[in-house]
Amino acid sequence: MADKRMSEADVVARIEDGMTIGVGGWGSRRKPMSIIREIARSPLKDLTIVSYGGPDVGLLCATGKVKKVVYGFVSLDSIPLEPHFRAARQKGTIEAFELDEGMFQWGLYAAANRLPFLPTRAGLGSDIMRINPQLKTVKSPYEDGEELVAMPALNLDVALIHMNRGDARGNGQFLGPDPYFDDLFCNAAKQRFMSVEKVVPTEDLLKEGSIHTLKINRMMVDGVVEAPQGAHFTTCEPDYGRDEAFQKEYAATAKDPELWSAFYAKWVDVDAATYRANLAERG
Amino acid sequence: MATDPGVTASAAERMAWRAASELRDHDVVFVGIGLPNLACNLASRLHAPSLNMIYESGVVGSRPERLPVSIGDPALVAGSLGIVSQADIFQCFLQGGRIAVGFLGGAQIDRWGNINTTVIGDYERPKVRLPGSGGACEIATHARRLLIIMRLNRRAFVERCDYITSPGHRVNGVSRRELGLPGGGPEKIITDHGVMTFDETGEAVLTELYPGVSVDDVRAGVGWHLRVADELKTEAEPSAEALRLMREELDPQRLFLK
Numbered sequence: 001m002a003d004k005r006m007s008e009a010d011v012v013a014r015i016e017d018g019m020t021i022g023v024g025g026w027g028s029r030r031k032p033m034s035i036i037r038e039i040a041r042s043p044l045k046d047l048t049i050v051s052y053g054g055p056d057v058g059l060l061c062a063t064g065k066v067k068k069v070v071y072g073f074v075s076l077d078s079i080p081l082e083p084h085f086r087a088a089r090q091k092g093t094i095e096a097f098e099l100d101e102g103m104f105q106w107g108l109y110a111a112a113n114r115l116p117f118l119p120t121r122a123g124l125g126s127d128i129m130r131i132n133p134q135l136k137t138v139k140s141p142y143e144d145g146e147e148l149v150a151m152p153a154l155n156l157d158v159a160l161i162h163m164n165r166g167d168a169r170g171n172g173q174f175l176g177p178d179p180y181f182d183d184l185f186c187n188a189a190k191q192r193f194m195s196v197e198k199v200v201p202t203e204d205l206l207k208e209g210s211i212h213t214l215k216i217n218r219m220m221v222d223g224v225v226e227a228p229q230g231a232h233f234t235t236c237e238p239d240y241g242r243d244e245a246f247q248k249e250y251a252a253t254a255k256d257p258e259l260w261s262a263f264y265a266k267w268v269d270v271d272a273a274t275y276r277a278n279l280a281e282r283g
Numbered sequence: 284m285a286t287d288p289g290v291t292a293s294a295a296e297r298m299a300w301r302a303a304s305e306l307r308d309h310d311v312v313f314v315g316i317g318l319p320n321l322a323c324n325l326a327s328r329l330h331a332p333s334l335n336m337i338y339e340s341g342v343v344g345s346r347p348e349r350l351p352v353s354i355g356d357p358a359l360v361a362g363s364l365g366i367v368s369q370a371d372i373f374q375c376f377l378q379g380g381r382i383a384v385g386f387l388g389g390a391q392i393d394r395w396g397n398i399n400t401t402v403i404g405d406y407e408r409p410k411v412r413l414p415g416s417g418g419a420c421e422i423a424t425h426a427r428r429l430l431i432i433m434r435l436n437r438r439a440f441v442e443r444c445d446y447i448t449s450p451g452h453r454v455n456g457v458s459r460r461e462l463g464l465p466g467g468g469p470e471k472i473i474t475d476h477g478v479m480t481f482d483e484t485g486e487a488v489l490t491e492l493y494p495g496v497s498v499d500d501v502r503a504g505v506g507w508h509l510r511v512a513d514e515l516k517t518e519a520e521p522s523a524e525a526l527r528l529m530r531e532e533l534d535p536q537r538l539f540l541k
Contacts, residue, residue: 026340073415081414092408098401101339102373102421109370121378122421125450125462131406147463178340181369 003168006223008038008272011193014223015039015158018067020048022108022154022189024161024182025234028054028076028242030174032162032195034230034272039065041269050108050154052101052181054234055250058084062253062260063268066094070154072101076247083254097132105181107154112187119148159189162231163216164239165205166196170221171214173205176237179215186220195227197239229276292521294475295540296529297493298432299325300521301473302386305430311335312384313377313422316351318432319386321529321539324350328528337376339418341367350533373418377425380465385426387419388433391444394487394507396431396451396469398423399444406446416448423449424464431472435504442507452485459485476501478518482510491516 012035015021021039025031036056039047040063047065051057053074060066062084074085088094099107102122110118119138129135129149138150161182163172172194174182186192194216200207205214230236233243233250250267253260266278292300295318302322306312308331314323324347327334336345344364351359376382389398390413400419404410423429433439452459452468459468469487472479478491488510489501494517502509534540 071415073417075414081412086412089412090409096406098415100416100420101369101418102377105370105373121463121465122424124424124464125447125454125457125459126416126420127401127406127447128416128420131446177366179368184370 004170004218004221004224005168005199006225008035008195008225008227011035011160011223011225012038012042012044014191014193015044017044018046018048019157020050020155022156022159022185023049023051023056024159024180024185025054025056025231026052026178026180027073028078028233028247029178029235030162030176030180030182030231031056031234032160032193032227032230033232033234034227034275035160035193035195035225036060037268037270037275038272050156052104053082053085055082055084055247058082058254059268061085061088061094063264068095068097070097070099070104072099072104076251078242078244079247079251083251087254099128100126103128103149103151104154105184106151108181108184108188110151110153111155112184115153117150117152120151121148123149123151154188156185156189157191159185159192160195161185161193161216162195162227162236164197164236165200165208166194166216166224167202167205168199168224169202170194170216170218170224171202171205172196172216172221173209173213174215175209175213175239176235183215183220186216192221193223193225194221195225195230197228197230197236199224199226227272229279230272232279292526293540294434296521296526298322298434298473298475299529299540300525301478301518302430302432303329303525305471305473306331306334306384309333309335310383311337311381313337313339313382313386313426314345315339315386315388317388317539319388319430320350321533322386322432324533325525325528328532329525337372337382339369339372341369341372343367350539373421377418377421380425380427382422382426384428384430385422385466386430386432387422387449388431389419389439389448391439391441392431392433392472393441393444393451394509395453395485396429396472396481396487397444397447397454398431398449398451399446401446401448403445419449423451423466423468425466427467429466429469431469433472434475435501437504437506440505440507452481474501474504476504479509486510488512489515491518493518494520
């Protein structure tokens with residue numbers, strides 16, 4: 001039986017400069033933050049981040065890891081605009097490929113199907129076509145002859161996701177109300193890494209949720225990281241909700257370089273065990 | 284700008300009430316957060332008990348006890364009639380033409396109902412980075428009826444949007460039919476002073492005023508020469524029951540009725 005367990009550092013060792021990384025979750029919800037932090041403190045650079053963006057995007061922008069972001073939004077939910085991403089965007093330090101959420105999902109779906117593109121009507125008439133000349137339209141070959149946007153595949157080198165439970169072989173389970181698009185990110189990527197709140201024996205996976213909650217199966221995963229509180233400060237229902245006080249502190253660091261260096265030292269440039277210890281101390 | 288219209292109802296309450304009155308029972312409505320959310324939940328407790336509220340996060344037939352704070356709020360899920368993937372919401376329901384009513388707002392809107400939620404200033408180096416499309420472009424493209432809720436302001440009602448995130452009736456002279464957009468496009472702009480509809484060319488026309496508001500009050504908040512209908516309707520005041528529902532049950536903490 002293949003044991004795919006590894007550490008956050010093992011995951012980062014498999015990532016190279018310039019790669020395209022897809023991150024699961026949604027906004028400030030179930031983000032694989034312990035892996036994201038490990039990237040943030042690594043020497044990696046020039047990454048393209050593809051995400052229903054939250055603090056994953058903000059943190060990687062703030063630490064200079066990002067060349068380009070592909071997104072439908074970047075939000076902290078209770079704080080509508082991700083402040084670190086906003087700062088990077090307004091300084092012009094990153095390239096932005098903003099898509100409609102539907103187009104974004106369609107691009108991932110095309111990648112998952114190993115198709116070059118999928119047609120859609122979303123985007124017609126929007127400035128997205130003017131700003132992104134790489135986006136082309138395609139004419140239906142059938143009688144209707146309709147002109148449609150050819151949404152290109154959002155191919156990923158790496159997918160990073162966080163689930164509630166998983167086994168050592170890479171089967172993964174969500175226990176909250178929403179699966180998000182984590183399965184799609186895995187299917188669209190060459191290498192797939194899943195952090196989980198808790199690794200359990202395979203036969204125990206159905207103890208906490210029905211078969212329908214087993215959204216990720218082992219053919220979709222290359223590495224499993226056991227990361228208790230691995231999504232902190234984002235939500236990981238029902239294990240924990242969002243740490244709103246922490247998120248506020250994080251957001252405030254976008255406007256104050258001193259606060260940011262203190263935050264970076266204590267909450268970013270630390271390994272996962274130290275982070276958890278700091279969190280326990282904070283109470 | 285004119286002073287806040289309405290004696291008994293606040294501007295936000297009036298907008299929510301006016302939007303609610305646009306919803307019909309059994310409508311399938313794609314509910315956004317903020318005032319649209321309030322409007323839909325208000326309508327479902329008044330004249331549209333069978334309103335089918337669909338939320339972007341995948342919740343279908345939601346009957347929230349309290350007003351959800353965000354799209355991912357667990358309050359949406361309890362008592363709902365289904366959870367589907369977000370892919371189904373976008374591709375099968377929205378693109379599939381199943382959504383009767385969509386709501387949008389934005390930082391800028393022009394006379395054709397084109398909306399900007401992306402940037403103020405230049406795209407590459409914006410003065411202000413806004414939330415982005417989210418699902419807005421998709422909703423504007425596909426919803427059979429699109430209702431827009433925005434407060435009047437010359438910086439918001441502009442001659443030309445800095446960026447068109449979501450197409451309205453006409454983009455650079457090209458109509459939505461020519462563009463191949465299947466949805467009906469913007470039907471009304473519900474503002475804090477009155478309501479605009481769209482004429483046959485797709486241009487916004489002022490057709491309704493709230494009590495105590497003049498045409499000049501509205502024009503003061505619009506950055507183009509606004510067309511005004513020959514006959515203007517005046518809307519009724521929100522009912523006492525509607526105000527009670529909004530204030531006491533739906534938004535007692537004043538999250539949206541600021």
